[in-house]
Amino acid sequence: MTKTIAIVGSGVMGLTTAHALALRGQSVTVYEQRAQSGQGCSWWAGGMLALWCEMESAEPLIGELGLESLSYWRTHFPNVINKGSLVVAPPRDTPDLKRFAARTSQFEWIARERIAALEPDLAERFETALYFGEEAHLDPRQALAFLRKTLETDFKVQFHMQTAIAPEAIASDHVLDCRGYEARDVLPDLRGVKGEMLILRTKEITLARPVRLLHPRIPVYIVPRDDHHFMVGATMIESSDQSRISARSMVELLNAAYALHPAFGEAEILETGTDVRPAFPDNLPRIRRDGKILRLNGLYRHGYLGAPAIARRAAEIIVEGKIFPEVER
Numbered sequence: 365m366t367k368t369i370a371i372v373g374s375g376v377m378g379l380t381t382a383h384a385l386a387l388r389g390q391s392v393t394v395y396e397q398r399a400q401s402g403q404g405c406s407w408w409a410g411g412m413l414a415l416w417c418e419m420e421s422a423e424p425l426i427g428e429l430g431l432e433s434l435s436y437w438r439t440h441f442p443n444v445i446n447k448g449s450l451v452v453a454p455p456r457d458t459p460d461l462k463r464f465a466a467r468t469s470q471f472e473w474i475a476r477e478r479i480a481a482l483e484p485d486l487a488e489r490f491e492t493a494l495y496f497g498e499e500a501h502l503d504p505r506q507a508l509a510f511l512r513k514t515l516e517t518d519f520k521v522q523f524h525m526q527t528a529i530a531p532e533a534i535a536s537d538h539v540l541d542c543r544g545y546e547a548r549d550v551l552p553d554l555r556g557v558k559g560e561m562l563i564l565r566t567k568e569i570t571l572a573r574p575v576r577l578l579h580p581r582i583p584v585y586i587v588p589r590d591d592h593h594f595m596v597g598a599t600m601i602e603s604s605d606q607s608r609i610s611a612r613s614m615v616e617l618l619n620a621a622y623a624l625h626p627a628f629g630e631a632e633i634l635e636t637g638t639d640v641r642p643a644f645p646d647n648l649p650r651i652r653r654d655g656k657i658l659r660l661n662g663l664y665r666h667g668y669l670g671a672p673a674i675a676r677r678a679a680e681i682i683v684e685g686k687i688f689p690e691v692e693r
């Protein structure tokens with residue numbers, strides 16, 4: 365007998381889960397409280413698929429999930445940009461670059477000449493950099509819109525928008541709770557980590573790939589997007605305050621962008637964004653079984669690096685009865 369499966373929430377976790385189930389021939393219904401998919405925390409992400417850089421501070425599990433997720437995006441989303449990423453530091457902070465290198469792998473130390481070949485606009489400002497050539501990035505907003513369209517047109521997934529619903533209230537055989545930070549009503553150990561970002565526009569500088577600037581107070585990354593847009597992010601504040609960006613954060617993000625290249629000083633500020641990353645105490649994602657409900661949460665700063673790999677596991681729990689101790693905690 366065909367099982368009925370419902371997903372609550374259509375951020376990156378909900379959409380990739382719907383896709384994983386649809387790919388396995390399951391019929392899925394998605395409930396989303398907003399008018400559009402992906403406009404929660406997932407909307408504000410940088411979209412860096414930078415798993416080797418992330419290993420500077422993340423647990424090995426993120427590397428494992430990240431490798432699988434990178435392959436997922438490359439297979440299913442046509443606009444992944446496979447140009448790697450660059451890590452730089454102001455000359456006085458070169459020890460930070462060495463420390464970063466000591467904690468990561470899969471990079472090359474590159475000098476000015478190679479920086480000039482990869483990112484001509486940065487060559488004058490930085491003598492050395494770390495180049496993580498296997499990394500990639502995507503525009504999260506494009507990726508989520510693409511997934512939503514694929515689900516509706518290719519797999520006939522039903523979406524009920526502007527429908528705020530409690531997973532417990534759904535009568536389906538299986539329910540996947542993908543509500544992000546809003547699931548804290550049933551996940552008491554879920555906390556919020558505030559992230560703030562900016563979108564700038566300038567034609568005065570061109571970047572081909574994400575660049576991280578190491579800085580003792582606020583390490584920042586800049587991700588190039590279409591039409592001379594740049595995403596500048598992101599603060600990491602232990603707070604569940606979802607209100608607007610603070611003046612201090614705005615100043616620090618802009619200072620860091622200016623330190624990367626003074627041309628950002630003349631950029632237009634198109635957008636500011638603030639949201640709360642859902643995180644468990646160890647900053648690792650989880651699948652929690654709760655009767656017929658699976659709660660997929662705790663993506664923290666690894667939404668795009670974690671969700672496809674968690675989604676695949678959740679689908680295999682439902683369809684094949686598998687167990688995944690590494691994330692079922």
Ligand SMILES: Cc1cc2nc3c(=O)[nH]c(=O)nc-3n(C[C@H](O)[C@H](O)[C@H](O)COP(=O)(O)OP(=O)(O)OC[C@H]3O[C@@H](n4cnc5c(N)ncnc54)[C@H](O)[C@@H]3O)c2cc1C
Binds near residue numbers: 377
């Ligand atoms: C500034 C910033 C930068 C970031 N940069 C990156 C990055 O570069 N790379 C990366 O991998 N990650 C990044 N992240 C982290 C990433 O955005 C999150 O880990 C991810 O978005 C969490 O996804 P989610 O689907 O669990 O939650 P959400 O995106 O919040 O989705 C939850 C959805 O559930 C819906 N919902 C909630 N309650 C209900 C209900 N009762 N009924 C129906 N619908 C409901 C919401 O409306 C929402 O659409 C960043 C985060 C921030 C804030």
